[in-house]
Amino acid sequence: MIPLSRSNEVQQLTYDDIKAATDRITGHVRPVAVAPVDPETVHTALTDRLGAPDGRSEAPCGELWFALEFLQHTGSFKARGAQNFIQAHREAKTLPDAGVTIASGGNAGLACAWAARQQGVRATVFLPTVAPAVKVAKLRELGADVRVVGAEYAEALEACTEFAATTGALASHAYDHPLIAAGAGTLLEEIHTRIPGLDTVVVSVGGGGLFAGVATAALHHGIRTVAVEPENCRALNAAVEAGRPVDVPVDSVAIDSLGARRATALALHAARQEGVHSVLVPDSEIVRARQTLWDHHRVAVEHAASTALAALTAPAPHGYRPSGDEKIAVVLCGANTDPSDLAPALTNRS
Incomplete structure (x- = not known):
C-alpha cells in the first residue's frame, strides 16, 4: 500500500497500486477516448515536409491509435x-484546514485546483514565469490562489515547499509522488481495455509521473512503453x-510541461523494466508533429503532447522505429495551449 506522505524509500510502483487508484477515481474522471488513425496519414504528412524518412515508402506501423487524454x-x-x-x-482524514499546495508548470496545478474544489478544499498553486497565460487564467477560474515565482519549475517548487512548511498546507507534487503516478497509470488500464492486442504505448516524459504509472x-499487460523526451529536456534519459537521477539543463519548446530538471526514482525504476525504450526528439520535430495533428486531424494540443507523436514521425536517428505490424497507441496527454500559432497553416489553404 502506498503511504500518503512521500518517502525516499518508496522507489517503485506495483500493479496493485494502479488497481487501487483505478477503484478510487472511477466515476470521478473522464474515461479516455481512443481514436483509430490511418498510419498512412501520418506517413504522408511527414513525407510532404521531409521526403521519405529513412528511405521508407510504407506507413510507420501496422495500426495506430490516438489516446485523447x-x-x-x-x-x-x-x-x-x-x-x-x-x-x-480525504479517506484518511488528513486534509488540513490550510488546504493543499502544489508547484506546477500549469497542468498539475489545474488538476490539483480542480480536485481540491470538488472536495471543498483550498488550493495554492505556485507557477514559474514560463507557465502559459491560458493555464494561469484557468487556475484563477478554478478558484486557486496563484503565485508566480521564478523562471523554472524548480524555483516554484522551492517556494511551494516553504509555503507548506510555514502554513501546514498539504504539499502535493506535479509528478514525484506515488499516489500521483499511480493515478496517472489508470490511463493505461483504460487504453488496454479499449484497444485489444495493443503492442506499444508511446508517452511523453517530463519528471516521469505519467511514464512511471x-x-x-x-x-x-505485456505492453511495450516508449518514453519520449525533447533532446534538451532529457531528465529520464540522462x-x-x-x-x-541527475540534474539536467532544460531548454525546449515543451518546457512548460516537460521541463523537469530531474526524473524521479519512481520513473528510473520503471525505465529499467523490460520492454521500455527511452528516445529523444528535437524541438523542430515536436513542432512539426503538433502542426500535423492540427493539419490532418484538427486536434490542437500542447507541445508536450505532440512530443509523443514526434517519436514516430521524426527521421533517423531520432525517435522510435516500430515493426510494420505493430499496434501502437500514442498518448496525446494535454491541450492547455494557445492555438493561435496553428492558424497560419489553415490560412495558407484558403
Whole structure:
C-alpha cells in the first residue's frame, strides 16, 4: 500500500497500486477516448515536409491509435493523479484546514485546483514565469490562489515547499509522488481495455509521473512503453544513462510541461523494466508533429503532447522505429495551449 506522505524509500510502483487508484477515481474522471488513425496519414504528412524518412515508402506501423487524454478534466491526464491524491487523503482524514499546495508548470496545478474544489478544499498553486497565460487564467477560474515565482519549475517548487512548511498546507507534487503516478497509470488500464492486442504505448516524459504509472501498468499487460523526451529536456534519459537521477539543463519548446530538471526514482525504476525504450526528439520535430495533428486531424494540443507523436514521425536517428505490424497507441496527454500559432497553416489553404 502506498503511504500518503512521500518517502525516499518508496522507489517503485506495483500493479496493485494502479488497481487501487483505478477503484478510487472511477466515476470521478473522464474515461479516455481512443481514436483509430490511418498510419498512412501520418506517413504522408511527414513525407510532404521531409521526403521519405529513412528511405521508407510504407506507413510507420501496422495500426495506430490516438489516446485523447486531452479531453480529460482540466485538459490533461494530471486530473487522474490529483484525484487519487485528494481522495486518498480525504479517506484518511488528513486534509488540513490550510488546504493543499502544489508547484506546477500549469497542468498539475489545474488538476490539483480542480480536485481540491470538488472536495471543498483550498488550493495554492505556485507557477514559474514560463507557465502559459491560458493555464494561469484557468487556475484563477478554478478558484486557486496563484503565485508566480521564478523562471523554472524548480524555483516554484522551492517556494511551494516553504509555503507548506510555514502554513501546514498539504504539499502535493506535479509528478514525484506515488499516489500521483499511480493515478496517472489508470490511463493505461483504460487504453488496454479499449484497444485489444495493443503492442506499444508511446508517452511523453517530463519528471516521469505519467511514464512511471503507465509503464508499471503496461508491464503487467505485456505492453511495450516508449518514453519520449525533447533532446534538451532529457531528465529520464540522462538518469538511465547515469544509473541514478541527475540534474539536467532544460531548454525546449515543451518546457512548460516537460521541463523537469530531474526524473524521479519512481520513473528510473520503471525505465529499467523490460520492454521500455527511452528516445529523444528535437524541438523542430515536436513542432512539426503538433502542426500535423492540427493539419490532418484538427486536434490542437500542447507541445508536450505532440512530443509523443514526434517519436514516430521524426527521421533517423531520432525517435522510435516500430515493426510494420505493430499496434501502437500514442498518448496525446494535454491541450492547455494557445492555438493561435496553428492558424497560419489553415490560412495558407484558403
